[in-house]
Amino acid sequence: MSFLAAIDQHLPVIVVLAPLLGAVLVALVRVEIASWPIAVLAALISAAAAFRLVFVVEQLGVVSYRLGGFAPELGIEYRVDAVNVLILLVVTAVSLVTLLYARQSVAAEIDGGRVPWFYAMMLVAMAGLLGMAITGDAFNAFVFLEISSLSTYTLIALGRDRRALVAAYQYLIVGTIGATFYVIGVGLLYLATGTLNLALIVERLPDVVSPRALIAAEAFILVGIALKLALFPLHAWLPNAYGYAPSAATVLLASTATKVAVYLMARFLFGVFGIHVEIGPVSVTGVLILLSLAAMFVASLAAVFQRDVKRLLAFSSVAQIGYITLGLALANPAGLTGAFLHIVNHALMKGAAFMAIGAVLLRCGSSRLDDLAGIGRTMPATAVALTIAGLGLIGVPGTSGFVSKWYLVLGAFDDGKGWLAFMIVASSVIAVLYVGRLLEVVWFREPGKAALAASEAPLSMLLPTLLLAGLTIFFGIDAEMPARLAGAAATVLLGGHP
Amino acid sequence: MPIARLVLAGLAGLLAALIVADMFVMHHPAFGIDGTPGFAAIFGLVASAAAIALAFGWGQIARRRETAAEEEGRDG
Amino acid sequence: MAETLLLAPWLPLIVGSLLVAVLRGRVQDIVFVATPALALILVWSLPQTAGPDFNWLGLTLTPVVSDSTARLFGTAFALAAIGGAIFALPQRSSAERAAALLYAGAAQGVIFAGDLVTLFLFWEVMAIGSALVIFSNGASRAGLRYALMHAFGGVLFFAGIAASIGSGGTAIRPFAADSIGSLLMLAGILVNAGAPPVSAWVADAYPRASWSGAVFLSAFTTKAAIAVLIRLFPGEAALIPVGLIMAVYGMIYALLENDIRRMLSYSIVGQVGFMVVAIGIGTPLALAAAGAHAFVHILYKGLLMMAAGTVLRATGTARLTALGGLARSMPFATCAMIVGGLSLSAMPLTAGFVSKSAIMQALADDHDAVAWFALTAISAGSMLYAGLRLPWFAMLRPSTPRPATLQATPAMKLAMGGAGLILLAIGAAPGLLMRFVPGIESVAVLTSDHILFQLQLLVGASICFVLFLRLLVPHAGTTVDTDWLWRCLPQLLVKAGSALSRQVLAALSLKSRVDTRKIQAISEAWVQRTMHAGNWRTGDIALVATALLGICLLIAAM
Amino acid sequence: MTAIASGSSLLGLALVIPTVVAVLVMLLGRLPNLRDAASLVGALLLFVTIGALLPDVLAGARPVLPLVTIAPGLDLVLRVEPLGMLFALVASTLWIANSVYSIGYMRGNQEPRQTMFFAAFAVAIAATMGVALAGNLVTLFLFYELLSLSTYPLVTHKQTPEAMRAGRVYLLTLIGASMILLLPAIVWTAFVAGTTDFQLGGILGGKIGPLAMAVLLGLFVFGAAKAAVMPLHRWLPAAMVAPTPVSALLHAVAVVKAGVFTILKVTVYIFGLDTLQATGASQWLVYVAGFTIIAASLVAMTADDLKRRLAYSTIGQLSYIVMAAALASPLAAMGAAIHIAAHAVSKITLFFAAGSVYTAEHVTKVSQMDGIGRRMPWTMAAFTIGALSMIGLPPTAGFLGKWFMLAGAGSLHEWFAVAVIVVSTVLNAAYLLPIAARAFLKPAGGPVAEAPVAMVVALTATAAGTVLLFLFPEVPYRLASALVSR
Incomplete structure (x- = not known):
């Protein structure tokens, strides 16, 4: 057995362990200068492992890793298939790019002494998210959920604005409620089936005698996750959290945190309960479609009226999550492909957008819309990245946003829901409004004092920003790779073989 | 205006002569009445008078003293 | 076949137009006179066979084809161009010369066109050429009005052709005015013919040309329209009333007019009215008569315009109020004016008598009493203005004559003399005209009853003239005409419209201001409350989440 | 086969x-x-390239060049058909004239930022080629936005x-409208018809109600x-602040033509005339367009700015x-x-003349143009030919389409x-001939x-082209x- 093959065997655990160990290392060293390289290295290892996993999974289909070698009933199983490998890839890649980006932004936004804490928390959050994605154990997922949540509260609280503390507190309470709901649901499942392993739960579900307990479990779990993924109308924590967190943290959270929650929901919906289960007279898909649509429209409209760009983008995120859950609710290959594509694409473009705003914040000290006036003249490259990201949010052809919406529309039609396709298109029109408003200010307004004083973002921030923006364009023109991965994920979720 | 009266008398004489001559020629009337000797003379008198009356009357109504002089001057 | 194209009568004229634009001096003079002469030769050498075809834009174009109508009009147009060119030799304006030759060439093109598209193309070039003749005299506003009128007539004709092309291709054939397409065609042609309600363009435009340019203008446009009517709408009954109105209109306005050239322009409309009536009758005789009258009319109206041009050139004015007593100083022009005026009045032994007789004969044969009597009466009226009023007030009446600074040159005299001689020759020997106007040989012209009839009519008119001379004295001023429709009405409409729109706008803006304020208030409240754009309290979030869960559980419990 | 292969490489070259x-x-x-x-x-080469495509297209070939597949069923493709051929031919021909003219104009007026100007111009031409040669709606949209x-x-x-x-109005109107209206239209079409390829006879027949x-x-x-x-016309007069060669680009070579080209292409190849x-x-649309024609002509009559x-x-x-x-x-x-x-x-031609007048005498208003034809005979002769063509008089190109x-x-x-058409012809004459x-x-x-x-060479050439296009x-x-x- 070669060295590489040995590593291949342990890839699932490397993905999670690398950032966790990195965090510990950063926390122990506690030197400002050293923390960033360590964090980047940890993220790099994790990303490399995730990247490798993609190939392994494509070959093997499913990679199961038993921690400590215990049988699934007792121990914890890490289970990687086409679905979560995509999530792993997104989370690690975006985290890596975010960390690359973070150095100067963090140096400017966070007090020197707290910088190591920040990186440590970033890594912990990353590890938590990865763990949620990779684990095949319902309770273990809860543990990772808590890990990621706790670190996230800290990250938000590190924001220099005092409102960041309020936002963090709010998120803490809401997140705890969500986690509690989730763990109650898992407990109910355990009572019914006697196991916490998802695969085993699925096996045993047909024998469950009390459907009520099951439905109650489903309700607790789904509402709990919905809180975490900011499904409308449980999204109210998100704009504040994203708005006041340090820029780098916002990038990480916006690009990955909600996506992992979406993944978890998909896992439970498709893998455990079955998407077509009905809660009484109400079908899950119907409710989900309804809420998704509400998110798409109401949150988009709310974004139109925002005065702070970070909040604007945050509301936009709520809307974009609506697209993703809509894709889940469609529950057909095209719709699911669209949903997973959008997870990828939204991570890229929202990451780019928040990175650009972070750069503006660094240079102008404000993310208020009015202060961005004319920034296109003094920070052209940043503004270009912001523009590309904005176009992606609209779904302009040539950007990746178009491709994912294309699949969503396709899915709607496949489902015989032409009106839904129309709604998708119509909500994109609202996106035109808020993105147009942003771009109008950035490019066409006369520069204000702040904008005139600003200079182009430092290269270390600019390059990651442009990288994500560039990928947004690239995947808009050649979406073969992400479409293939998302398609595989959809196939797996729908019960087929990859 | 003696000259005018002279001319008028001359024309009247000419017309009388023509009418007389008209009585001695073979007519090819198309509508009957136009074959009557002297019809054309009477018709000519009446028609001309009517034309003058019509034109004069219309001139009283529609004639404007001012010309489009400013433009004619400019246009040459 | 294609070499027939080289015999196209319009070709030397259009080439000549370009040459004249480039050349100067004596060579230009030669080209200017020689090309119409060459055109006349070509009119008669062109074989009356099927013309050559060209494919253009998916259409089959026949740029030149000859028949007897074409030859008749072609001859008249060529003569007018020759006479006009000779007459215009003292006029040194290269622009006018080039425009005149282009105009004459396009008119020939209309006559010899073998299909509707070619016809229309030349029709438009004719409009451009004639407008340029007016423009070349510096008459920008009149030229623009003229150009707009012809753009209007042209596009009507164009639309008609384009609409009719679906049913029957582009062949030149008789149409019936029963579809909108053919009605559009008819309307377009009638605009050029000077039919009501746009008749006023003739008198508006032609007098704005130079003393020589008006000679060309008087010849082509309206008569080309007559030729086209003969080809496309023979026997269209609607033309009879149209022609009658034109004849009456032309007579009345000519009787009132002070400016000689405006009077002659009104007279054109009146005389074209005779032809239009004849085309409306539509019998072979009537059509031939219309053609013959057009031929003769081109000659005598040309002669009259030359006489008027001579007076204008000599004295600087063509207003009757400013003229008089010129007979002695300008005997040649006076003679020309009298010959032309008498020919217009159809005096026996002039050419006008021949062609008008043919028209009256056609009306009589068709038993069209109303038209016959009306046109007979108008003939008497024509005598009043053209045979009597014009020469009397312009030349003969005793008055202190304005000094004639520029005497007619030999070339001008040659042109006038030539035209006058042809008119008298045809009048004396009608066979000259009848020979190449097949169909009117049967008309009795120089018979004793006919001559006597006409003489009585004219002498009767003369008696009236002497009797009512005071009523016919020219006055300065203009008569309100149909051009009020496009010269005054739009201004009134614009004024009224802008006043109205200003009020409407004021009302609207007041209303919209109120509305926007209201909308703003509502939207802001909506944003604050409904859109969740503000901050939620944490408790609210928890409440919503719990409620959602509760609903789920409630449903599950049921 | 070779013909088509060479055709596709020509497409790429374009x-x-x-x-x-x-x-x-x-x-x-x-x-x-x-x-x-x-x-x-470059302009000459492009003209030769497009010209080389012409014989094949006239012979019935429709060269295709797939660019990239975004995702299954979502391709960027170039494909020549007669209308695109015509548009590409027009744009590439006029690019030559416009380049000559621009050089004269930019130097004559000592304009700043000339490099940026010519570079952006070339990109605009590339985008125009993309619009003209687009094989489906998505491709067309991309190049349209570019x-x-x-x-x-x-x-x-x-x-x-x-x-x-003006630039703000320009970009916001064009991009806004295309995002809010055109893009949904394309998506709608794609899912009704299952494709966005341009096909003769349309792809929507029977799939969607009237x-x-x-x-x-x-x-x-x-x-x-x-x-x-x-009512989406305001950007065009606003964009008049641009230098004249740009106006020429907007009005003649590329931009507005891309708009009507899109509409015409959609009616022929997406809806289908018969449908x-x-x-x-x-x-x-006949009524809306008709109203636009008349209203625009009336406004033009009142405008003193040339x-x-x-x-x-x-x-x-x-x-x-x-x-x-819309007459279909x-x-x-x-x-x-x-x-x-x-x-x-x-x-x-008209814009070249306007720019020429501006360069020579800094005249921008009609009321300042007294006698200018005598001082600048070539320019105003060309202008007159252009005006005749706008009216639709023979022997100028405007007659043909009318x-x-x-x-x-x-x-x-x-x-x-x-x-x-009748009324507007008279109106056109009324605002151009004076x-x-x-x-x-x-x-x-x-x-x-x-x-x-x-500049004079360029405008004389286009004026001659106006007449030559009529004759041939x-x-x-x-x-x-x-x-x-078909």
Whole structure:
């Protein structure tokens, strides 16, 4: 057995362990200068492992890793298939790019002494998210959920604005409620089936005698996750959290945190309960479609009226999550492909957008819309990245946003829901409004004092920003790779073989 | 205006002569009445008078003293 | 076949137009006179066979084809161009010369066109050429009005052709005015013919040309329209009333007019009215008569315009109020004016008598009493203005004559003399005209009853003239005409419209201001409350989440 | 097979050449002569490339060049068909004239930022080629947007507050309309028809009701705001602040033509003329376009600013094409196609003349043009020819398209359309001829002094082209026939 093959065997655990160990290392060293390289290295290892996993999974289909070698009933199983490998890839890649980006932004936004804490928390959050994605154990997922949540509260609280503390507190309470709901649901499942392993739960579900307990479990779990993924109308924590967190943290959270929650929901919906289960007279898909649509429209409209760009983008995120859950609710290959594509694409473009705003914040000290006036003249490259990201949010052809919406529309039609396709298109029109408003200010307004004083973002921030923006364009023109991965994920979720 | 009266008398004489001559020629009337000797003379008198009356009357109504002089001057 | 194209009568004229634009001096003079002469030769050498075809834009174009109508009009147009060119030799304006030759060439093109598209193309070039003749005299506003009128007539004709092309291709054939397409065609042609309600363009435009340019203008446009009517709408009954109105209109306005050239322009409309009536009758005789009258009319109206041009050139004015007593100083022009005026009045032994007789004969044969009597009466009226009023007030009446600074040159005299001689020759020997106007040989012209009839009519008119001379004295001023429709009405409409729109706008803006304020208030409240754009309290979030869960559980419990 | 293969490589070249020119221009910024030579040579090469495509297309070949597959069922493809061929031919031909003219204009007026100008121009041409040769709606949309973006720096070239404001209106209208209307229309089409490929006879027949079809058509027509159908016409007069070569680009070579081209292409290849005719879904557009024609002509009559008058003239002329497309008859569609070419060559002449007058005498208003024809005879003679073409008088190109439009309207008994054309012809004459009359008939007031030679050469060439196109309409006619034949 070669060295590489040995590593291949342990890839699932490397993905999670690398950032966790990195965090510990950063926390122990506690030197400002050293923390960033360590964090980047940890993220790099994790990303490399995730990247490798993609190939392994494509070959093997499913990679199961038993921690400590215990049988699934007792121990914890890490289970990687086409679905979560995509999530792993997104989370690690975006985290890596975010960390690359973070150095100067963090140096400017966070007090020197707290910088190591920040990186440590970033890594912990990353590890938590990865763990949620990779684990095949319902309770273990809860543990990772808590890990990621706790670190996230800290990250938000590190924001220099005092409102960041309020936002963090709010998120803490809401997140705890969500986690509690989730763990109650898992407990109910355990009572019914006697196991916490998802695969085993699925096996045993047909024998469950009390459907009520099951439905109650489903309700607790789904509402709990919905809180975490900011499904409308449980999204109210998100704009504040994203708005006041340090820029780098916002990038990480916006690009990955909600996506992992979406993944978890998909896992439970498709893998455990079955998407077509009905809660009484109400079908899950119907409710989900309804809420998704509400998110798409109401949150988009709310974004139109925002005065702070970070909040604007945050509301936009709520809307974009609506697209993703809509894709889940469609529950057909095209719709699911669209949903997973959008997870990828939204991570890229929202990451780019928040990175650009972070750069503006660094240079102008404000993310208020009015202060961005004319920034296109003094920070052209940043503004270009912001523009590309904005176009992606609209779904302009040539950007990746178009491709994912294309699949969503396709899915709607496949489902015989032409009106839904129309709604998708119509909500994109609202996106035109808020993105147009942003771009109008950035490019066409006369520069204000702040904008005139600003200079182009430092290269270390600019390059990651442009990288994500560039990928947004690239995947808009050649979406073969992400479409293939998302398609595989959809196939797996729908019960087929990859 | 003696000259005018002279001319008028001359024309009247000419017309009388023509009418007389008209009585001695073979007519090819198309509508009957136009074959009557002297019809054309009477018709000519009446028609001309009517034309003058019509034109004069219309001139009283529609004639404007001012010309489009400013433009004619400019246009040459 | 294609070499027939080289015999196209319009070709030397259009080439000549370009040459004249480039050349100067004596060579230009030669080209200017020689090309119409060459055109006349070509009119008669062109074989009356099927013309050559060209494919253009998916259409089959026949740029030149000859028949007897074409030859008749072609001859008249060529003569007018020759006479006009000779007459215009003292006029040194290269622009006018080039425009005149282009105009004459396009008119020939209309006559010899073998299909509707070619016809229309030349029709438009004719409009451009004639407008340029007016423009070349510096008459920008009149030229623009003229150009707009012809753009209007042209596009009507164009639309008609384009609409009719679906049913029957582009062949030149008789149409019936029963579809909108053919009605559009008819309307377009009638605009050029000077039919009501746009008749006023003739008198508006032609007098704005130079003393020589008006000679060309008087010849082509309206008569080309007559030729086209003969080809496309023979026997269209609607033309009879149209022609009658034109004849009456032309007579009345000519009787009132002070400016000689405006009077002659009104007279054109009146005389074209005779032809239009004849085309409306539509019998072979009537059509031939219309053609013959057009031929003769081109000659005598040309002669009259030359006489008027001579007076204008000599004295600087063509207003009757400013003229008089010129007979002695300008005997040649006076003679020309009298010959032309008498020919217009159809005096026996002039050419006008021949062609008008043919028209009256056609009306009589068709038993069209109303038209016959009306046109007979108008003939008497024509005598009043053209045979009597014009020469009397312009030349003969005793008055202190304005000094004639520029005497007619030999070339001008040659042109006038030539035209006058042809008119008298045809009048004396009608066979000259009848020979190449097949169909009117049967008309009795120089018979004793006919001559006597006409003489009585004219002498009767003369008696009236002497009797009512005071009523016919020219006055300065203009008569309100149909051009009020496009010269005054739009201004009134614009004024009224802008006043109205200003009020409407004021009302609207007041209303919209109120509305926007209201909308703003509502939207802001909506944003604050409904859109969740503000901050939620944490408790609210928890409440919503719990409620959602509760609903789920409630449903599950049921 | 070889023909098609070479055809596809030519397609690629059509995009590559202007792109390379753009890069070269940027690189050669310090060497103005070489830089401008690059533009000229590029224009010539592009013309040759497009010209080389012509025989194949006329012979019935439809070369295809797949660019990239975004995702299954979502391709970027270039494909030549007669209408695109015509548009590409027009744009590439006029690029030559415009390059010559621009060099004269930019140097004559000592404009700043010339390198940026020529580079953006070349990119705009590349985008135009993409629009013309697009094989499906998605490809067309991409290049359409690229065209909007690449012309923005040209519109704001002067960088005055007024220019920036105009650029804002320009970009917001064009991009906004395309995002809000055109893109949904494309997506809708894609999912109704299952494809966005342009296919003769349309792809929507029988798949969508008449009302929905009318709505979809509306999305396309107003989404393609470059066509300036009222009420989305304001950007065009606003963009008049740009230098004249840019106006020429907007009005003649690329931008507005891209708009009407899109509409015409959509009516022919997406809806299908027969389908539109059978359902009457485009009837409303006849009225809207007709209103635009008349209203624009009336506004033009009141405009004293020369370029503004020309801008409203363009709005009217564009709606001729839109109206002809809405008539949905083969004849009218042919007229629309031919009018794209005819209007391009004559409107570029008018703008060249306007710019020439500006360069030589800094005259921008009609009321200042007394006797200018005597001082600048070549310029104003060309202007007059262009004006005649706008009116549609023979022997100028404007006649050609009008002929087919009228024939189409007449054969369908669309008397409203006929009346609009009749009235607007008179109005066109009423606002254009006075300029020529004023220029030539008023006293000269000065010696003959023409604009720089390059400009005079360019405008003389396009004026000659206006007449030559009338005399030899073979190529546009055959392409237009191929457009509607099956």
